[in-house]
Amino acid sequence: MKVDVLLGLQWGDEGKGKIVDVLTPTYHVITRFQGGANAGHSLEFNNMKHVLHLIPSGIFHENAVNIIGNGVVLDPAIFRSEVIEIEKKFHIDLTKRLQIAKKANLIVPTHRILDGAMEEAKGQGKIGSTLKGIGPAYTDKVGRNALRVGDILLPNFKEKYQHLKELHLKQLSLYNYQFDISQLEKDWFEGIELIKTFALIDSEHIINKYIQEKETRILAEGAQGSMLDIDFGSYPFVTSSNTICAGACTGMGIAPSNIGGVKGIFKAYCTRVGSGPFPTELFDEIGQKLREIGHEFGSTTGRPRRCGWLDLVALKYSIMINGVTELIMTKADVLDNFDTLKVAVGYKVNGKPLDYFPYEIDQKIEPIYKEFPGWKCDITCKNSEKELPKELMDYVRFIETETGVPVKMVSVGPDRDATILR
Numbered sequence: 538m539k540v541d542v543l544l545g546l547q548w549g550d551e552g553k554g555k556i557v558d559v560l561t562p563t564y565h566v567i568t569r570f571q572g573g574a575n576a577g578h579s580l581e582f583n584n585m586k587h588v589l590h591l592i593p594s595g596i597f598h599e600n601a602v603n604i605i606g607n608g609v610v611l612d613p614a615i616f617r618s619e620v621i622e623i624e625k626k627f628h629i630d631l632t633k634r635l636q637i638a639k640k641a642n643l644i645v646p647t648h649r650i651l652d653g654a655m656e657e658a659k660g661q662g663k664i665g666s667t668l669k670g671i672g673p674a675y676t677d678k679v680g681r682n683a684l685r686v687g688d689i690l691l692p693n694f695k696e697k698y699q700h701l702k703e704l705h706l707k708q709l710s711l712y713n714y715q716f717d718i719s720q721l722e723k724d725w726f727e728g729i730e731l732i733k734t735f736a737l738i739d740s741e742h743i744i745n746k747y748i749q750e751k752e753t754r755i756l757a758e759g760a761q762g763s764m765l766d767i768d769f770g771s772y773p774f775v776t777s778s779n780t781i782c783a784g785a786c787t788g789m790g791i792a793p794s795n796i797g798g799v800k801g802i803f804k805a806y807c808t809r810v811g812s813g814p815f816p817t818e819l820f821d822e823i824g825q826k827l828r829e830i831g832h833e834f835g836s837t838t839g840r841p842r843r844c845g846w847l848d849l850v851a852l853k854y855s856i857m858i859n860g861v862t863e864l865i866m867t868k869a870d871v872l873d874n875f876d877t878l879k880v881a882v883g884y885k886v887n888g889k890p891l892d893y894f895p896y897e898i899d900q901k902i903e904p905i906y907k908e909f910p911g912w913k914c915d916i917t918c919k920n921s922e923k924e925l926p927k928e929l930m931d932y933v934r935f936i937e938t939e940t941g942v943p944v945k946m947v948s949v950g951p952d953r954d955a956t957i958l959r
């Protein structure tokens with residue numbers, strides 16, 4: 538069967554982890570295809586909350602095969618702490634549930650150090666990177682210097698590592714940046730040993746074999762969001778991979794014709810963590826209220842997320858570049874207590890109206906808003922569409938009409954069960 542793709546349509550943290558976990562019982566294989574431990578995907582079930590960084594969000598379902606695909610940049614040290622934490626907390630043997638592509642690239646300790654040095658050197662212009670080494674790791678991938686997971690089995694792996702480290706140390710000498718690599722390196726090599734206990738696979742062959750099987754359903758889990766895509770996001774304030782649907786093809790080794798449904802996930806409002814343009818950002822007490830009610834603090838770095846109203850101009854742009862076939866709206870419950878809600882339906886630039894997402898997003902963009910009455914009731918306890926307030930359904934139908942894509946799911950709380958199918 539064709540591969541369905543689930544991706545974030547905003548600036549990340551749309552609730553991908555929760556929804557992948559909800560959908561996993563209807564799939565056999567869950568894959569990550571890009572990004573690294575910059576991702577923080579939160580799942581809640583049985584009164585437990587867990588944040589995943591590298592491991593796909595299908596991992597808590599016994600029968601699902603989880604694959605870290607070739608497009609991912611894998612930090613062995615972070616992978617190790619993630620594995621240890623899950624095995625301790627949930628008493629499961631992850632080697633039975635998780636496989637890793639040999640072609641996935643490795644993040645080395647000096648990538649993380651370089652990330653820090655480069656961010657510091659950027660000063661005011663810093664990206665607001667998660668400092669997980671993502672940019673430098675993808676730079677080495679396209680620069681053809683990188684180490685890959687499959688390399689850890691080679692007899693000369695340590696030499697290859699040493700060679701790359703020396704290259705990085707030369708680069709680091711250009712910065713006035715203090716660092717201590719010894720502990721990072723120790724953790725990294727322990728991570729490498731742990732990776733060796735997992736099935737290291739030629740994932741493109743295995744995934745394409747699954748595609749040939751009539752019964753096997755595959756879901757690809759995106760990380761970050763489309764507005765952080767290296768090509769189409771708010772460059773340079775983006776991450777270093779293709780977060781859009783096309784990234785699923787290169788990040789898994791599958792043909793575009795083998796992509797099935799594209800599930801685009803968005804929050805009922807907007808957030809962004811890190812620097813960069815954000816047209817509907819609210820700097821007032823409404824933004825503060827969204828942050829408090831929505832617990833909008835980064836899952837990876839703990840930084841407060843910038844908050845604002847839903848931006849339909851940006852959402853339509855994301856839908857276009859991803860070919861989204863169905864929408865999933867999350868965090869509707871966060872809007873339970875607002876008298877009035879606003880949605881940006883257009884922009885004004887220098888007083889001129891604009892109905893598309895422009896190239897120059899660093900200039901002053903003034904959103905044109907449409908207002909909606911709030912529903913002013915608790916929807917977290919609702920179980921079906923017919924129980925949802927009229928005002929919320931009007932909000933949802935407006936989004937459907939504007940985008941031309943059906944909203945198939947509305948999430949009304951962080952728990953697995955707080956999910957309404959339409």
Ligand code: GDP
Pocket residue numbers: 545549550551552553554555576577578579580581831832836867868869870871948949950951952
């Ligand atoms: P991801 O990176 O896209 O997986 O999203 P994150 O996990 O970083 O951030 C989403 C946050 O919202 C997490 O804390 C989730 O537990 C939480 N969440 C997801 N869906 C809902 C929802 O419908 N309502 C509320 N209140 N919280 C949600």
Ligand code: IMO
Pocket residue numbers: 545548549550551575576577578664665666667668669670671672759760761762765774775776777810811812836
């Ligand atoms: P998930 O998968 C939100 C942001 C960082 C920074 C920029 C570049 O949880 O949605 P990087 O470390 O990738 O070089 O940082 O991208 N960023 C995210 N923001 N959610 C994420 O992942 C993010 N991953 C990176 O804050 O602005």
Ligand code: MG
Pocket residue numbers: 549550551576577578579836837
């Ligand atoms: Mg996140």
